[in-house]
Amino acid sequence: MYMIGEILTSNIQPMKVSKNEYRLGLWVRDSASGVGTISFYEPNTKRFAALGHGISDMDTGELLDIETGEIVTSKIVNITKGKKGTPGEIKGSISNGILLGEVDENTNFGIFGNLKDTNIELNNKYKEGIEVAKRDEIQIGDAKILCSVEDTNQIEEYNIEITEIYLDNETDNKSMQIKINDDRLKEKTGGIICGMSGSPIIQNEKLVGVLTNVLVSDPNIGYAVFSDIMIKKMMR
Numbered sequence: 001m002y003m004i005g006e007i008l009t010s011n012i013q014p015m016k017v018s019k020n021e022y023r024l025g026l027w028v029r030d031s032a033s034g035v036g037t038i039s040f041y042e043p044n045t046k047r048f049a050a051l052g053h054g055i056s057d058m059d060t061g062e063l064l065d066i067e068t069g070e071i072v073t074s075k076i077v078n079i080t081k082g083k084k085g086t087p088g089e090i091k092g093s094i095s096n097g098i099l100l101g102e103v104d105e106n107t108n109f110g111i112f113g114n115l116k117d118t119n120i121e122l123n124n125k126y127k128e129g130i131e132v133a134k135r136d137e138i139q140i141g142d143a144k145i146l147c148s149v150e151d152t153n154q155i156e157e158y159n160i161e162i163t164e165i166y167l168d169n170e171t172d173n174k175s176m177q178i179k180i181n182d183d184r185l186k187e188k189t190g191g192i193i194c195g196m197s198g199s200p201i202i203q204n205e206k207l208v209g210v211l212t213n214v215l216v217s218d219p220n221i222g223y224a225v226f227s228d229i230m231i232k233k234m235m236r
Helices: 183-189 227-235
Strands: 015-018 021-023 038-042 047-050 069-072 075-080 089-093 099-107 110-115 141-147 156-165 176-180 200-203 206-215 218-226
Touching (some): 038 206, 038 227, 047 227, 069 110, 218 227
Antiparallel strands (some): 047 110, 099 110, 200 206, 206 218
């Protein structure tokens, strides 16, 4: 086992791939960044959970091994609407972002870490906290999703429907299927788009899950992971 900071020495033989080109056969990724959503945090421990899925390498699709990471505030600069066959995306800038915390885990169920300061207003409506629903309390039917899809970074509630629930799911982040019903959100984003991952889902004033994926064939339909799965991963 190697230690962080340890210097290793090795010999590598480059391979000639063309007349004037040699390659070492190395693959290096020294950093990654993107726009997503902090789902929730626990104020006593200052632990937070975000995204609902892991950060994967764009080339290999493999989960990235993270040595260190940070979460910062971002400003939305542009939204590309989603449409059938083409996922949309939120484009943001972190150039003037405020440091919120540090990331220490990157898993298939989200990224986790510690907030620097929980006095930062992450959400006005639920600043006093929210109860987490048990799985048998989650129902097929109406629910709300909390999203920030404006350049003001204002968090708003939008109407959705929980259409399927997979109560026994523990293996992946597709615990529920949801459908966007809110015309306001459809007008702004075309449905579920990249950057909305991690958006909390509320039903009967309880946290039931977190948005994770979208169906490429229909941007109004996506998946969410049970909040209890993320809490277990966050607090272990």
